[in-house]
Amino acid sequence: MKYLCLLTLILLTxxxxxxxxxxxxxxxxxxxxxxxxxxxLVAKNHQNLRGVDGDFESFKExxxxxxxxxxxxxxxxxxxxxxxxxxxxAGRDSxxxxxxxxxxxxxxxxxxxxxxxxAAMVKLYDGEPQSAKxxxxxxxxxxxxxxxxxxxxxxxxxxxxxxxxxNFKNRVSAGVKEYLNIRRVELAQGFSEDxxxxxxxxxxxxxVKRWEKYMKTxxxxxxxxxxxxxxxxxxxxxxxxxxxxxxxxxxxxxxxPEVKAIYEQAILRDPESPSSKIITYYYGLxxxxxxxxxxxxxxxxxxxxxxxxxxxxPDTR
Numbered sequence: 365m366k367y368l369c370l371l372t373l374i375l376l377t378x379x380x381x382x383x384x385x386x387x388x389x390x391x392x393x394x395x396x397x398x399x400x401x402x403x404x405l406v407a408k409n410h411q412n413l414r415g416v417d418g419d420f421e422s423f424k425e426x427x428x429x430x431x432x433x434x435x436x437x438x439x440x441x442x443x444x445x446x447x448x449x450x451x452x453x454a455g456r457d458s459x460x461x462x463x464x465x466x467x468x469x470x471x472x473x474x475x476x477x478x479x480x481x482x483a484a485m486v487k488l489y490d491g492e493p494q495s496a497k498x499x500x501x502x503x504x505x506x507x508x509x510x511x512x513x514x515x516x517x518x519x520x521x522x523x524x525x526x527x528x529x530x531n532f533k534n535r536v537s538a539g540v541k542e543y544l545n546i547r548r549v550e551l552a553q554g555f556s557e558d559x560x561x562x563x564x565x566x567x568x569x570x571x572v573k574r575w576e577k578y579m580k581t582x583x584x585x586x587x588x589x590x591x592x593x594x595x596x597x598x599x600x601x602x603x604x605x606x607x608x609x610x611x612x613x614x615x616x617x618x619x620x621p622e623v624k625a626i627y628e629q630a631i632l633r634d635p636e637s638p639s640s641k642i643i644t645y646y647y648g649l650x651x652x653x654x655x656x657x658x659x660x661x662x663x664x665x666x667x668x669x670x671x672x673x674x675x676x677x678p679d680t681r
Contacts, residue, residue, distance in 0.1 A: 394436035394508075396482070399500045402507040406439045410447065418448035420455035427466055433473050438508040441466060442531060451535045457586045460532050460540060467523065471510055475521035478512075485512075486519050515557050515680045522681060525551035539582035543591065546574060550594075551681050559677050560608030561601070569626050571598045572639050596670070597678060599639055602626070603646055604665070604672045617657040619650055642668055 391409055395401045418426070426444050430437035441463055449459065478486055488498040489512060502512060509527035513520055529544040536544070550571065554562035561568065575595035579588065602623070605611035611623045627647045630640045645668075649660050665672055 391430070391436070391440055393431065393434040394504065396435060396501055396504040397485075397497070399503075402436050402439060402504045405436050406443055406507070409440060410443055413444060413447040416448045418444065419453065420459065423449060423459055424462060427462055430466065432466070432469050435470060435474055435505065435508045435510065437470055438467055438510070442509075445535070446531075449535075456535055457537050457540045460528070460536055460544075461586055464528075467509065470508075471521050471523065474510075478519050478521065489514070489519055513680070523551065525549075537585075539585035540587060542578060542582065543585065543587040546578065554681050556601075556606060556609075556678055557680050558608060559606050559675075561606060562680075565602065565609075565611075565620075565623050565626055568598055568602050569630065572602060573634075573637075576637060576639050595639075597673075599642065600665075600670050601673045601678075603643075603670065604661075604674055606673055607675060610674075612657040619655040624655065642670075 392405055394405060423444065427441055430440055445459060445463065449456075453459075474482075482501070485498055485501045488495045492498065505512060505521065506524065509524055509531075510521050511524045513522055525548045529541075529548045532544060533541050553567070556562055563571075572595060575591050575598065578585075578591050579595065582588070582591075585591065603611070605623075611620050612618060613620050627643050630643045631647060634640045635644065646664060649664055650656075650658075653660065662672070
């Protein structure tokens with residue numbers, strides 16, 4: 365679910381209405397193992413951006429010219445945004461979207477090379493987490509908004525929780541600002557690991573309601589599709605659980621008292637909301653079967669275009 369909907373926006377970066385192309389400098393790539401390397405590269409390139417008045421089209425062109433396999437491309441792009449683009453420009457929300465696509469394309473590429481190109485750093489992460497060499501590596505990544513994390517014993521790279529919100533909160537619409545604010549909290553908390561929840565079921569229900577409110581408040585947000593994806597995943601998990609965080613417990617596979625209480629709260633407090641209507645229907649179905657797992661559940665999920673999260677490992681964050 366990691367910004368999958370945004371990948372369609374790659375198509376946007378491939379076209380530009382500008383008649384005159386901006387000549388792209390041949391920017392040097394980052395050496396993530398050299399202390400202060402990324403900051404030094406960005407500071408040097410900043411001199412080329414001073415006095416440049418950019419717009420959405422010039423940003424797309426600049427972004428296209430940055431390498432997809434170089435971590436420094438991220439702060440190069442961020443510096444262009446902050447130096448060359450007015451904070452209240454038309455298309456400001458789309459700037460964030462395009463930056464998102466580039467960010468995760470680069471981050472995922474470098475993450476895929478951790479066990480080969482940066483195997484020594486992975487070894488230090490596991491055995492010598494206070495190593496000076498690892499600190500240099502992590503500091504260079506941090507300059508790019510990237511952190512190194514671990515799940516089920518495997519290291520991976522992902523965005524630092526506050527990165528997008530901190531850098532874009534004063535450059536986007538209220539809807540996008542709220543989206544970034546919600547996501548920074550979720551990223552910090554995590555979601556699932558080893559087919560189990562990293563948060564409580566009550567926190568999960570709060571996420572369902574938060575995204576439901578977001579979609580109602582900002583129905584035309586450029587992040588509408590992403591918000592709906594998060595809402596759906598959290599609702600599906602609330603209804604069906606995960607292998608190592610089941611909603612149906614014991615040999616009899618009876619609904620967990622904790623989850624049952626959450627369903628009852630949803631029905632009582634907000635009966636007319638979309639999520640509560642689904643939960644009400646589901647609760648009634650379960651009550652007719654002594655609140656046990658039964659063959660009606662797959663039919664219910666299919667009717668509401670929902671998936672069973674059992675046997676599925678979603679993104680950790």
